[in-house]
Every structure is written in C-alpha cells, then in structure tokens.
Amino acid sequence: MNYRFQNLLGAPFRGGNAVITQNTQLISPVGNRVSITDLLKSKTLTLPIQSSSNICRLAVSPNGTFLLTVDDNNRSLFINIPRHVVLHRIKFKYPVYALQFSPDSHLIAVATGKLIQIYRAPGFKKEVFAFELVKTFADCDVKVTALNWSPDSMYLLAGSKDLTVRLFSVDVENTKHKKKPFLFLGHRDSIVGCFFGVDVKNNNRVNKVYTITRDGFISSWRYGEISSNDGNVGEIVGVNSEPDSPGTPDRDGDGTLVKRRKEFDGKDSNLRENKGYLDGVKWELLRKDGFNQLPAKLTACDYHRELDMVVVGFTNGVFGLYQMPDFVCLHLLSISRERITTAVFNEVGNWLAFGCAKLGQLLVWEWRSESYVLKQQGHYFDGNCLAYSADSQLLATGADDNKVKVWTVSSGFCFVTFSEHTNAVTALHFMANNHCLLSASLDGTVRAWDLFRYRNFRTFTTPSSRQFVSLAADQSGEVICAGTLDSFEIFVWSMKTGRLLDVLSGHEGPVHGLMFSNINGVLASSSWDKTVRLWDVYGGKAAVETFSHTHDVLTVVYRPDGKQLASSTLDGQIHFWDPIDGLLMYTIEGRRDIAGGRLMTDRRSAANSSSGKCFTTLCYSADGSYILAGGSSKFICMYDVADQVLLRRFQITHNLSLDGVLDFLNSKNMTQAGPLDLIDDDNSDAEEGVDKQSRRTLGYELPGAMPNRGRPIVRTKCVRIAPTGRSFAAATTEGVLVYSIDESFIFDPSDLDIDVTPEAIDAALNEDQQNRALILSLRLNEDSLIKKCIFAVSPLDVPAVASSIPYRYMQRLIEALSDLLESCPHLEFILRWCQELCKVHGNSIQQNSRNLLPALKSLQKALTRIHQDLADTCSSNEYMLRYLCSLGTKK
Structure with missing residues (x-):
C-alpha cells in the first residue's frame, strides 16, 4: 500500500521559465511542481516536491546541483536535484520577476519588486539562516524584469520597467562604500533581457552589453571612455540624436576611440586586475536594430556568450535566431499562433528550448540541423479519462480538447496523439492485445486506433447522433458497447464488421458506467436513474438483473x-x-x-x-x-x-x-x-496576466458565473490501477498523476522466526545449500538477499531448486524475477528460472491466478519489453547478422 508519487503526465509546461543544465537536462515548472527531462535518454521525471502555489520563476546553479524555485506566493524552495529533497526555504516580501545564480555559484541575485537582493548561496549543511543577505540595490524606480551576471561574478546587469538598464558592481566585501550604477538609457519600452558580451580571444573579458526591449529592439553597447568621477554615473558617449538609427563606433573617423581604449588598457591595467575593471567605464551605443515583428511584442529572449547569438520569442508565436554583433538573421520561424513564454539556449548552444504556456507546449529544437529534439504538448484542458494497456507499459489519456494521447509510462513521453474526434473524449479502453485502443466521445462516435500504424481504422456510429460517455469491450474483443448521455441507451457493435448489433434500452438516465465481467461476459451498466443493470449481450436479452x-x-x-x-x-x-x-x-x-x-x-x-x-x-x-x-x-x-x-x-495536490x-x-x-481574493482589483497589463x-x-x-x-x-475524474498492481494513475486538474511502489522499500517478512536471519542465509550459501538459503531469504522477504540467492544457484540446479520452493512463496519469487528482468543482463538465466517455475507449479498458478495476477502481469510486462528491445535490435542489425551467419557457414 506504500504508493508514492512517481511522475506527472499530460502537462509538460504551464508557465514560468525553463532552463537547460548539464547541456542535456531540461528543467521546467509544471504547476507547483518541477519536471526534469533528459533530452538524451528521452525520459522525464517530476520531482516529488510541491510548492505552495504555481511556480513562476526558477534558477539552477552552474554545476546543476541546486535548484531555486519561487512561486506566486513569493515562497522559495532551495532543492538538491540529485537527492530530490528541499534543503532550505525562504519567503520574499515582494513578487520575484527574475533570479539567477552567479557563475561561481557563490551568490544569488533576486529581483523582488524594485529591489535587487544579493544572497550567499546556501550549501549542503543545515543552517538556521541559510540565505544570508549580503547586499541590496534599491536604485530602480519600478520593478526589475531582467538580471544577468558577468562571467567573473563581479558585475550585474539589471533591466527594469522604467526603460533603463543598470550596471552594478557586486562587491560583497565592501558594504559601506556604495558605487552608483551606470545607466543605459534610450529605450522606448520595458526591458525583457540584458546580457554581457565577452571577448572569447581575450580570456572572456566583458567587452559589450546587449539590451532587448519589449517593443522588439536590441541595442548593442561597448566600451566608451573612462569617467573622471570615479565610478559615478556619467553621460552616455556616442548616442545619436535619432535612437532608431545605428550609432557609429568611431565618432572622430580617425581611430581616436580605439586609441583611447588601448591607452586605457595599458595605463589602468591595475584597476582591471583589482576587481574593478568596469568601474568608471563609460559605454556608448554601437547600434540599435529592430526585429520587425510589429504589432507583436517581444516576450522571451536569451543570449549565448560563446557563440555570440541571440534568440527571441514573440506574442505571435514567432521566434528568431540572430548572429551578433552584425545582427544577421539565421532563422525566423513560427511555432504556433500563441505567445512564446520562454526561450533558452543549452550550454553548448546547439539546442533551443521554447515553451508556450497557453498550449502546454514544450519544444527543443536543434537549429543547425533544423530538427526537433523534443516536442511535447499536454492536454489543453483537464483529462477526463485514462486507460492502462494489459502489460502496464502504455497509458492512454483523453480530455476536453478532443485529443487522445498515448504515453510510455517508463519514460513519461507522449509518442502519439490522435485528434480526429470533434468533441470531448469521455472514455478509453485498451484491447487485450495492446495493439488497439478504443475511445468514446461526445461527438457521437466510438473510434478504434491502430497503435502499430497510428491510424483510425474503424469508426462506430449510430443512426442518429448520440453523446457517448462510457465504453466497454468484452474479453475476446469482438463486442464493443457504449453508453449515452442523451438517449439513455447502450449501443452494441461488432468489432470485426463495425456493424451495429443491438441497442439496449431500459435506463431512464445517462449511462455513465459500463463494464464486462471477465468470467461470464455479462455487461454491467450504471445510470443516474438509481439502478445498476446486468445485460446478457450475447443472448440478446433484456436486463438479467437490476440492483436498485x-x-x-x-x-x-x-x-x-x-x-x-x-x-x-x-x-x-x-x-x-x-x-x-x-x-x-x-x-x-x-x-x-x-x-x-x-x-x-x-x-x-x-x-x-x-x-x-x-x-x-x-x-x-x-x-x-x-x-x-x-x-x-x-x-x-x-x-x-x-x-x-x-x-x-x-x-493529489x-x-x-x-x-x-x-x-x-x-x-x-x-x-x-x-x-x-474574489475582488478583482488587478490593474496589471493583460499581457502579463490572464484576462x-x-x-x-x-x-x-463561464460568462455570468460567480467570479x-x-x-x-481541484478534482479527480478518473483513477486506474495498472494490471501489474505496482502503480496507479489519476486524471486530475493538475494532470495525470502516477503513483508507484517500485522505488520504495518495505520490510514485510512472510514467515519470520528467530532462526531466519541474514547470517543464517549467508551460512547456508557458504555450505552450498542454495535451496535452503533461497527459502530463508523468501521468508525474510528482503529483496537484495532473494536476488543474491537466485544468482547463487547454478544453471544446472535450477529445476531442482524451483521444484522445492513452496507455493506460498511463489508470488515473492515471481516479483523478484520480474524485477531482475528489468535490470539484469543475465537474460537466459532468468528465463530459465521462469520456465522451470511454470513447469513445476503450472497447475497451482492456474488455480490461484487471482492472487498471483499482479506478479504475473509484472512478469509479462518485463518479457514484453525485452522482446520489443531485442526485436528492434535484430531488425536494425539484420544484414550484419546475415553476414555473421554466412561466415559461420563457410567455416
């Protein structure tokens, strides 16, 4: 019964910002949880950690160990990613619009309201006050919207809604002397992003700054001249009277600016080496370029320092990739018609990650080959129904967005989406062979989907349009039944021909429940007319029994x-x-x-x-x-x-x-x-909130409803337990929650006395009594000892040892073998064990199949997965195998 949260499906992205760490790990918020996607292994994992409300911002340390999340209630969690635990918590006074770790991982910059707070990054040890506030900048007039650290963690850029970008010197050791920030002026809209540019050939020294505004313009800044007021705000050098036209890098036309920069580098090198190489430096506007996407607004951007590239996203779903500083457009493509919420580079710079909160869409695109690395999209609305396949490897979900999605449970990825339905999907059913999926919808159709060719190969309809809300199929897969919402009838079709066989009438309310019995094929139906009826579908009779x-x-x-x-x-x-x-x-x-x-x-x-x-x-x-x-x-x-x-x-949440x-x-x-909370006094722009x-x-x-x-x-619309019994899934408002017991350890001995100890098991193994050691380990019911005793048996002794195992330990032994099939490389040895157990205890297993059904389903799941993997490997190496076989024949 010790089910634990394992994963969240159906909602890859719901808002906030996404980040890519360790070059292949995509971290994105999913409601009040955090999802981590391995882009190489194509596997997603949702952390078993919940915030108090939806996560709006997150940041990851450069080494990928720590994760900092902030939710809508300004509450922050400091998470250890490898261990999946919360180390520290803090609550900020004002809403957080940006946060970022310093490149050396020692500091954290947080833009909370119009303040910029610098904290020392907590570590692994437990502390009473883990977040130490070392510095606060209160120079901005309105809220801060963008932050960016210099590569040496000495300077910080901050963009604000007051149309300015400020350059701060972050000297945490000198807290008394406060230097005024340098102002980058001339913007016409709020700042979306500001970034330091570096000279790769000169030890990654900062040599330029890029500022990106919401109206779709990017400004390029570079060193100007030294200010005479020792770090105070100076006038901007080289800004043209017309802001939209690019500035000229050499105002005098004779290289005076370049000469002055060389003199500065030579005379004041000590200033640069003494942690102040940008103090007192004036910046000039080099050029200003527009992305030409009006009337769309720029909503997301990112900059890659090594490649000197900028990626931007707009409210019309268009994104652009530009090579700087010449502003050369490499790609300009459209993802959708909805607003791009986040856009980010990976560390190498070959992948771009995009998120669209309104569509629940998350994309990773390789811009060099122009191909998708990841393309996941959750249901637009809440899920209505779900169904497990017979081997528990697949999970199908249906929702009000008229779509049916099929997910791989182990990876958490959706590999096919069916969108032929024109109204909400209300019921799903997997056929016993795992190759066919049935779906019922309010559009008046029941569709059968082929999971080999990914197509709708049969559609079941009625003479007049009906709304189907329940679905069932018999064990043989020959008869399909669906209950209606409006006519209160049950329609029966033939799976082979698609012909309507019968219409079962008698209910006086919507038929919201249908299910076939596994032993006699009797159909049970439930209705809002306060009855449950049993139907003999094969005999064509009316209701056999009615339960009031x-x-x-x-x-x-x-x-x-x-x-x-x-x-x-x-x-x-x-x-x-x-x-x-x-x-x-x-x-x-x-x-x-x-x-x-x-x-x-x-x-x-x-x-x-x-x-x-x-x-x-x-x-x-x-x-x-x-x-x-x-x-x-x-x-x-x-x-x-x-x-x-x-x-x-x-x-559930x-x-x-x-x-x-x-x-x-x-x-x-x-x-x-x-x-x-019900008083609507939100005066924020419709662009930032949901109108x-x-x-x-x-x-x-709904129009006219109470606000x-x-x-x-929050609600749960459907719950299904996997046939293996090791996990269950629930279609909820948050998405499809998957709970599992596969990764939890419970000490649950089945036949324990004073003589059953790990020492006794080791002693039996040392005396070559593998049979006794295995029985003792099964009585102790400790997973590691059971597997140790299984491998201690030689292949020749497997039949004898299998025949001596009492039946009461059979379930635990089968569970251990199915677990070994998932991870153990000794495939033939484990299959030999399974074969001998079926030979010796076949009759007992058949007579007590109900108690052993979860363990047998787990074994079937493992065998099916291995068979699929071997089939794919052999098919991809068919010609090599033929060649090797031909060489063996010649010799």
Missing part, C-alpha cells in the same frame, strides 16, 4: 475475478454486490473521507457543504483486495474491500493556485464585500 439504489449511481466496476460488483452513488456510498446471487454484500460510507476543501465562492464551510462528497470513479486492484475511489475533491481514497475500512488517503484545496478561509482576507476573455477561453470561468479569479477547481 436510493441515489443516482455514478459509476460501476467489476472485481477482476468477476465475482463482485462495486457501485458508487451520489450520497457518497460504495455498494458491493454479489452479481451471481444478486445480493448486497456490504456498504462503505465515504462522505467524510472524500470531503475536501471549500471553494472560494462557497457560503458554507467545507464540513457543512454537500457538494463534492461522492465518488465519481472507482477501480479495483489487480487481486481485488482493495479499491481506489476519487471524485470532486483533493483526495483519493483507498479502501480494504474485505474489512470495509479506509487504508489511506492520497492528497497542495497547490493553493487551485480552488478547493484550503479547508478554511483566512479571516484576515474577509471584507464586507466577501473574500478579498477575463482568456479565462473563459480556457474553460476556467473565481480564473482558478480551476
């Missing part, structure tokens, strides 16, 4: 062995039925367990509210011992079926940016007009 309830039935599921039926009702109860005898076995009262937080618009407390206190989705475990239940709440409940007790509650997370409203935020029209477009707010500030409501 006192409230609307929201969903129905069969236990995997088909001997029990569970249904959820609107009053928050789960009813368990015996489908053979037609009797009610027992009932679980879950209103108190599922009750979540209160909404911002609620006039009652969460305890007194009647909304959301019911289960809308149910799922049995692979062995039927427990059941998962979710609904319009922040909790997913796990119940023991036999004892009808709550085993555990999973809180702590994100305060969602509605329904808090149990109590803060009395400090209450006014005479209602909660302070009302965008909220309605995203489905967060919610566009906050989505």
Whole structure:
C-alpha cells in the first residue's frame, strides 16, 4: 500500500521559465511542481516536491546541483536535484520577476519588486539562516524584469520597467562604500533581457552589453571612455540624436576611440586586475536594430556568450535566431499562433528550448540541423479519462480538447496523439492485445486506433447522433458497447464488421458506467436513474438483473475475478454486490473521507457543504483486495474491500493556485464585500496576466458565473490501477498523476522466526545449500538477499531448486524475477528460472491466478519489453547478422 508519487503526465509546461543544465537536462515548472527531462535518454521525471502555489520563476546553479524555485506566493524552495529533497526555504516580501545564480555559484541575485537582493548561496549543511543577505540595490524606480551576471561574478546587469538598464558592481566585501550604477538609457519600452558580451580571444573579458526591449529592439553597447568621477554615473558617449538609427563606433573617423581604449588598457591595467575593471567605464551605443515583428511584442529572449547569438520569442508565436554583433538573421520561424513564454539556449548552444504556456507546449529544437529534439504538448484542458494497456507499459489519456494521447509510462513521453474526434473524449479502453485502443466521445462516435500504424481504422456510429460517455469491450474483443448521455441507451457493435448489433434500452438516465465481467461476459451498466443493470449481450436479452439504489449511481466496476460488483452513488456510498446471487454484500460510507476543501465562492464551510462528497470513479486492484475511489475533491481514497475500512488517503495536490484545496478561509482576507481574493482589483497589463476573455477561453470561468479569479477547481475524474498492481494513475486538474511502489522499500517478512536471519542465509550459501538459503531469504522477504540467492544457484540446479520452493512463496519469487528482468543482463538465466517455475507449479498458478495476477502481469510486462528491445535490435542489425551467419557457414 506504500504508493508514492512517481511522475506527472499530460502537462509538460504551464508557465514560468525553463532552463537547460548539464547541456542535456531540461528543467521546467509544471504547476507547483518541477519536471526534469533528459533530452538524451528521452525520459522525464517530476520531482516529488510541491510548492505552495504555481511556480513562476526558477534558477539552477552552474554545476546543476541546486535548484531555486519561487512561486506566486513569493515562497522559495532551495532543492538538491540529485537527492530530490528541499534543503532550505525562504519567503520574499515582494513578487520575484527574475533570479539567477552567479557563475561561481557563490551568490544569488533576486529581483523582488524594485529591489535587487544579493544572497550567499546556501550549501549542503543545515543552517538556521541559510540565505544570508549580503547586499541590496534599491536604485530602480519600478520593478526589475531582467538580471544577468558577468562571467567573473563581479558585475550585474539589471533591466527594469522604467526603460533603463543598470550596471552594478557586486562587491560583497565592501558594504559601506556604495558605487552608483551606470545607466543605459534610450529605450522606448520595458526591458525583457540584458546580457554581457565577452571577448572569447581575450580570456572572456566583458567587452559589450546587449539590451532587448519589449517593443522588439536590441541595442548593442561597448566600451566608451573612462569617467573622471570615479565610478559615478556619467553621460552616455556616442548616442545619436535619432535612437532608431545605428550609432557609429568611431565618432572622430580617425581611430581616436580605439586609441583611447588601448591607452586605457595599458595605463589602468591595475584597476582591471583589482576587481574593478568596469568601474568608471563609460559605454556608448554601437547600434540599435529592430526585429520587425510589429504589432507583436517581444516576450522571451536569451543570449549565448560563446557563440555570440541571440534568440527571441514573440506574442505571435514567432521566434528568431540572430548572429551578433552584425545582427544577421539565421532563422525566423513560427511555432504556433500563441505567445512564446520562454526561450533558452543549452550550454553548448546547439539546442533551443521554447515553451508556450497557453498550449502546454514544450519544444527543443536543434537549429543547425533544423530538427526537433523534443516536442511535447499536454492536454489543453483537464483529462477526463485514462486507460492502462494489459502489460502496464502504455497509458492512454483523453480530455476536453478532443485529443487522445498515448504515453510510455517508463519514460513519461507522449509518442502519439490522435485528434480526429470533434468533441470531448469521455472514455478509453485498451484491447487485450495492446495493439488497439478504443475511445468514446461526445461527438457521437466510438473510434478504434491502430497503435502499430497510428491510424483510425474503424469508426462506430449510430443512426442518429448520440453523446457517448462510457465504453466497454468484452474479453475476446469482438463486442464493443457504449453508453449515452442523451438517449439513455447502450449501443452494441461488432468489432470485426463495425456493424451495429443491438441497442439496449431500459435506463431512464445517462449511462455513465459500463463494464464486462471477465468470467461470464455479462455487461454491467450504471445510470443516474438509481439502478445498476446486468445485460446478457450475447443472448440478446433484456436486463438479467437490476440492483436498485436510493441515489443516482455514478459509476460501476467489476472485481477482476468477476465475482463482485462495486457501485458508487451520489450520497457518497460504495455498494458491493454479489452479481451471481444478486445480493448486497456490504456498504462503505465515504462522505467524510472524500470531503475536501471549500471553494472560494462557497457560503458554507467545507464540513457543512454537500457538494463534492461522492465518488465519481472507482477501480479495483489487480487481486481485488482493495479499491481506489476519487471524485470532486483533493483526495483519493483507498479502501480494504474485505474489512470495509479506509487504508489511506492520497492528497493529489497542495497547490493553493487551485480552488478547493484550503479547508478554511483566512479571516484576515474577509471584507464586507466577501473574500478579498474574489475582488478583482488587478490593474496589471493583460499581457502579463490572464484576462477575463482568456479565462473563459480556457474553460476556467463561464460568462455570468460567480467570479473565481480564473482558478480551476481541484478534482479527480478518473483513477486506474495498472494490471501489474505496482502503480496507479489519476486524471486530475493538475494532470495525470502516477503513483508507484517500485522505488520504495518495505520490510514485510512472510514467515519470520528467530532462526531466519541474514547470517543464517549467508551460512547456508557458504555450505552450498542454495535451496535452503533461497527459502530463508523468501521468508525474510528482503529483496537484495532473494536476488543474491537466485544468482547463487547454478544453471544446472535450477529445476531442482524451483521444484522445492513452496507455493506460498511463489508470488515473492515471481516479483523478484520480474524485477531482475528489468535490470539484469543475465537474460537466459532468468528465463530459465521462469520456465522451470511454470513447469513445476503450472497447475497451482492456474488455480490461484487471482492472487498471483499482479506478479504475473509484472512478469509479462518485463518479457514484453525485452522482446520489443531485442526485436528492434535484430531488425536494425539484420544484414550484419546475415553476414555473421554466412561466415559461420563457410567455416
């Protein structure tokens, strides 16, 4: 039962900025979590760390060890990336618009409001006050929007909304003497980015500055002359009267400027070596260039110092790559029609990462070969349904954006998207062969997808248009059934011919639950008419049995062995039925367990509210011992079926940016007009926030509805347990959450006494008693010892040892073998073990398949993956294998 959060699918990017560390690790915020994508291994991982609200900014140390995140509530987390733990926490007084580690990793610059604060970067040791504030710059008039460190960590550029860029000298040792910053003037809009340029041939010395503004202009600055006022603000040298025209680098036309720079380098080299080589230096405007994308605004930019390149993104979805300082356009392409939220280089400079928050899109593009390294996009709206494949390797999701996506669970990547549906996808079902996926939609169609050729090979329709909200297929895959929302009927088709076979009528409300029994093929359906009906689909008869309830039935599921039926009702109860005898076995009262937080618009407390206190989705475990239940709440409940007790509650999120997370409203935020959060007094530009029209477009707010500030409501729409029983997935407001027990260790001995110890196991191995050692390790139930004893058995002794293993230890042994198949290189040896176990204990496994089903599914998953890998390897080396075989024949 020790499920832990493993990954988050379906929402690669939701806003903020993305960074690439260690040249191949892409780090991006996903709501209040952080996702790390390995661009070489094509694998994504979501850290099991949650912030209090949506993350708006993040920064990574140059060595890729530490991560600093800041959320919408100005709360910051200092995270150790390799260990996935939070080391320190801090809360800033004002909103943070930019933050960056210094290149030497010793300092952190934070732009909080119109202040620039310099902190010493915390380390690995525990400290009471980990963030030591060493310096504060309060020279800006309005909020600071961009920061950039010099390569030697001595200077800092800061761009502000007051149309200026300031050059600060960061001398943390000298706190008394404060030097005034140099001002870069002449901009016509707020600063989006400011960057130091270096001379690669001269030990990466700073020799230029680039400033980029929101109106789509880039200004190039370089050394001018020494100021006589010892570091105070001087006049800008060389700025033309017309700002839009490029300045001339040599004002006198006879090389006077170059001569003065050489004299400066020779006479004042001591000043440069004494940590002040930019103090007192004036800068002049070299040139000013426009990107020519009006009326679009520039929203994202980045600069690569070694390549001297600039990448920019605009509100119209266009991005440009330019070679500086000559401003040569290398690429000018369009990603979409939506605003580019972030654009960033990797360390080498061959990859560009782009993010679009509105589309949930994340792209990594190699500009030299003009090819995609990564192209991931989550669902535009919340997910409605999901389904596991039979071997638990694939996960399909459907949402209100009319799309069906199929994900690889191990990597967290979406490898195919089907978009033929014209309305919301409401139900999904994987066929037993893993090669076919069924989807039902409100557009009146049920579609069958081929996962080999990635196409829609069959479409099931009705004589008149209907809205389908539930879907089921029998074990053989020959019969397809779908329940409707409007006509209250169940339609039955033939999978081979696509012909409509039957229409089952009798329900008087929407049919939101359908499922076939695995033993006799009886179809169970649930409806809002307060009944659950059983249908003999093959016999063409009407309802065989009807189970009446006192409230609307929201969903129905069969236990995997088909001997029990569970249904959820609107009053928050789960009813368990015996489908053979037609009797009610027992009932679980879950209103108190599922009750979540209160909404911002609620006039009652969460305890007194009647909304959301019911289960809308149910799922049995692979062995039927427990059941998962979710609904319009922040909790997913796990119940023991036999004892009808709550085993555990999973809180899907702590994100305060969602509605329904808090149990109590803060009395400090209450006014005479209602909660302070509901009063719309936001005067920020529509470009920086989400305006009302965008909220309605995203489905967060409806015209005429009570104001919610566009906050989505936390809920769980679908829960499914993997056939292996090792993980489960939940389609929630935050995305598809995947919980797993594969990486957690639990000491759970099965037959322990005083003689069963690790020392006794080692002694048996030393005495060549492999049989006894393996049985002792299975009784102790410690994973490392079991695997050690398995490898201690010689291949010739495997049949004898396998025949002596008692059946009660069979499940643990199969789980250990399936785990070894995933990671062990000794494939033939492990397959020999599996073969002998099936030979010796075949009858016992068949008779007790229900208890061993999760372990057998895990073994099937591992075998299927290895078979696919070997097939791909052999097909790609077909001609080499033929050549080697021909050489062997000749010899």
